[in-house]
Amino acid sequence: MADYYTTIEAFRKSLEKSTEFRPRTGVILGSGLSKIADSLSGTAIDYSQIQGMPRPTVEGHRGFLKISRDYALLAGRFHYYEGHAIQDVVKPVLLLKALGVERLIVTNAAGGINPDFEPGQIVLIRDHINLMGANPLVGPNNGDLGPRFPDMSDAYSRALRKRISARLEYPLKEGVYAGLSGPCYETPAEIRMLEKIGADMVGMSTVPEVIMANYLGMGTVGFSCITNMAAGILDQPLNHQEVIDTAARVETHFRGIVETVMELLASE
Ligand SMILES: O=P(O)(O)O[C@@H]1C[C@H](O)[C@@H](CO)O1
Numbered sequence: 139m140a141d142y143y144t145t146i147e148a149f150r151k152s153l154e155k156s157t158e159f160r161p162r163t164g165v166i167l168g169s170g171l172s173k174i175a176d177s178l179s180g181t182a183i184d185y186s187q188i189q190g191m192p193r194p195t196v197e198g199h200r201g202f203l204k205i206s207r208d209y210a211l212l213a214g215r216f217h218y219y220e221g222h223a224i225q226d227v228v229k230p231v232l233l234l235k236a237l238g239v240e241r242l243i244v245t246n247a248a249g250g251i252n253p254d255f256e257p258g259q260i261v262l263i264r265d266h267i268n269l270m271g272a273n274p275l276v277g278p279n280n281g282d283l284g285p286r287f288p289d290m291s292d293a294y295s296r297a298l299r300k301r302i303s304a305r306l307e308y309p310l311k312e313g314v315y316a317g318l319s320g321p322c323y324e325t326p327a328e329i330r331m332l333e334k335i336g337a338d339m340v341g342m343s344t345v346p347e348v349i350m351a352n353y354l355g356m357g358t359v360g361f362s363c364i365t366n367m368a369a370g371i372l373d374q375p376l377n378h379q380e381v382i383d384t385a386a387r388v389e390t391h392f393r394g395i396v397e398t399v400m401e402l403l404a405s406e
């Protein structure tokens with residue numbers, strides 16, 4: 139495994155110069171959702187000012203950290219399909235760890251497989267299926283950071299999900315997120331397979347981040363914004379513009395949910 143301990147220490151040192159905030163809650167914002175970070179007060183730190191932090195290359199991922207007393211928001215993640223090593227894909231989580239974050243909210247844009255879902259809907263992630271073909275924990279393990287064989291049976295904290303559902307005015311549907319490497323969207327046959335193995339939505343991120351967060355002992359919750367129905371469900375082609383447009387259309391609604399959850403976690 140990459141020397142994650144050294145990476146976390148390097149981030150800690152780099153951030154010491156730019157912020158004194160040490161929030162307990164971290165948020166990783168998915169495609170087209172970075173406006174949430176604009177609307178919060180705090181210090182903005184561009185990834186270019188953080189030593190060792192890669193630059194995002196995908197439209198909708200801007201590449202800055204917004205930090206306040208209670209929250210650290212990352213507007214920009216790294217995807218395996220961009221050509222980043224899987225050890226770099228998890229750098230946002232390592233950065234949050236360096237700040238002392240204990241709870242993580244991950245968000246993403248995803249294609250809906252479950253026919254009960256529709257574009258624009260926000261779904262609470264109950265579990266995931268790792269079909270990335272990679273795992274950030276492969277390699278020698280540093281037992282000071284986490285166990286060799288991490289348990290993944292509560293990777294999306296059941297307790298936190300329960301509290302979130304109780305706090306929101308209406309319950310969110312829950313679903314299983316299948317994480318594939320991308321960058322192709324799926325074929326209709328692949329979507330039929332994913333449905334059979336229990337996936338409700340499909341995307342190209344989140345899974346490596348949640349594996350790392352779970353390994354490092356962060357309580358994690360995740361939200362998918364269903365930006366499109368997955369391939370073959372509707373008789374229409376898929377494209378990233380639709381993903382960005384749908385995320386933009388429901389941004390205020392999504393932001394309301396994420397902010398409520400952030401307040402809930404900060405008040406504990
Ligand atoms: O970063 P997320 O998972 O929100 O972005 C999804 C997956 C791809 O990057 C992109 C495909 O349109 O949206």
Ligand SMILES: Nc1nc2[nH]cnc2c(=O)[nH]1
Pocket residue numbers: 247248249250318320322323324340341342365366367368369376381
């Ligand atoms: N893999 C995948 N990722 C997405 N991100 C947003 N929509 C989709 C989709 O349909 N498939």
